[in-house]
Amino acid sequence: MDDATVARIQSSPAFNELVDKRKSFAWTLTILMLLIYFGFIALVAFAPSAIGVNIGGSITLGLPLGVAVILSAILLTGIYVWRANGQFDEMTRGIAASNGAGK
């Protein structure tokens, strides 16, 4: 890419829309993941006995919670991939095409 192409892409609304959307989406998911994880850890730290509460037979609250944190990591990653591989890649292709740099 020459400087002119870089400057043109950087000033194009499509590029800025892509970068802004992706940045806010990525940070939202990052914060969500940290909240889920540290929420779980807060429970472990401040209310350890809650982890051991029986919620049916010998099953304690900590088990479904732990599994839920694992599943949420998978789910959030999946959501990111779904949107990035769909909408964001679509926008990226548009930018590449309009700048004569088809991949």
Added chain:
Amino acid sequence: MSRIATTSLAAASLALMTAQALAAGPLEAGTQQATNWTAIAMFVGFVAVTLGITYWAAQKTKSTKDFYAAGGGITGLQNGVAIAGDYMSAASFLGISALVYSTGYDGLIYSIGFLVGWPIIMFLMAEPLRNLGKFTFADVVSYRLQATPIRAMAATGTLVTVAFYLIAQMVGAGQLIELLFGLPYPYAVVIVGVLMILYVTFGGMIATTWVQIIKACLLLVGATMIAVMVLAQFGFDINAFLAKAVEVHPKHGAIMLPGAQVANPISAISLGMALMFGTAGLPHILMRFFTVKDAKEARKSVFWATTFIGYFYILTFIIGFGAIVLVSTNPAYLDAKGALLGGGNMPAIHLAHAVGGDVMKGFISAVAFATILAVVSGLTLSGASAVSHDLYASVFRHGRVAEGAELRASRITTIVLGIVAMALGILFEKVNVAFMVGLAFAIAASANFPVLLLSMLWRGLTTWGAFCGGFVGLIGAVGLTIFSPGIWVAILGHPAGSAPFPYTSPAIFTIPAAFLTCYVVSLLDSSRSAAAERQAFDAQYVRSQTGIGAEGAAAH
């Protein structure tokens, strides 16, 4: 807040200890067992298949791109399985199930801490990494900075990380194999070394990836089978299963509760930081992002990796509890004092025997051997790429080197590294290498991660900022470790409590120090080249965000 962090990181540090323990500690106490022919037969089968794959891969390995990055022809799913394979080391399989076996719920807390790093890598790093890189993470850092100093720095960081990780793996491999197969230690180290040299020298990244994929599938299948057979014994009644575990475990109901074992909060936080950020700076993991065609496939690979790793940790938890129920109650697996035969990392192996007899135990032992082999191959390949691609081709030959010559250099490096790894493995047999996995993570987190992250995200980073920051992280991590109890007291033999640096891991100091050095030196750098480097960020940023101009798949 500090209690939260302390607890979460305590869990992480606990885990790191377990990984370290596997690399050295408890196996020393184990006695060599009778030669296990089932395990050996299955392992020979694995070796035959993987050598066949290496032969096939060797036909396809014609260029440096094939050698370092499998020609960019690995799909997202395949790469995801391979990344998961890098993560599901013998240390996590045997170590975490052993942690669950002894402490119960703490094992789950730890696995979770390990897993949640992946989504963060995905959201913030995967995309620019794939779009900017070619073969090594040094490609990314030197994208707009001066190649010679930056690659020298990054290659040093890579080699030091790989060396410590490799020693820990080799020594762990020798001890584990001695124990599982009844093979003498030096034979075990040489077998691992020779096979790894064959895979990597001839098959490059294609063979390394497929060996890792096969091993990951075998491990997932084996772990699933054990978990299902355990649950089947209770008619899939989770309630009855848990009730029995609580009843027979010496800690009873406490195994369902978190039991924070924090001796020193700063050590705990520091180890946790090393573990979390180290993953984002481990060269053999970063290298896998360049084996796929584009950013789309890179994202898919992180998704699949997270899925398989998460599933694997759930299985490990069931296996740990299964061992509480079926192994700890069976005198056949215990010595006279009631301790596990073969040492603290054996619950999963004994459980395999308890639910599936000699065949299952042989299978799981063979898978554990295969696991070590696959991980050391990846490590060696990444070390070889740092020498041949970063040092030889870029620093010494300034990029003026024919493709064939670089490929030859990388193969020679692989053989040399393999021999060095075997020699170190034998040399360190009696040394307690427990601190080395922690050190490898601490170096990756302090030397590689800050420079990599800043180079992708911060316009202001200059060559000298990155160079100084990287070396401050590297020298700081190694130096403080030498003055920490792990070496100062345990290896150098100074009296207990006399270590000048009292904490287990240096990361809590060296990660911020590396970031700060990068920042301050870059700000002070008013040279003309620094101005040009800041200017060049725009082009780098456009490419990192759009992938325009990024490395594609090789045309096969």
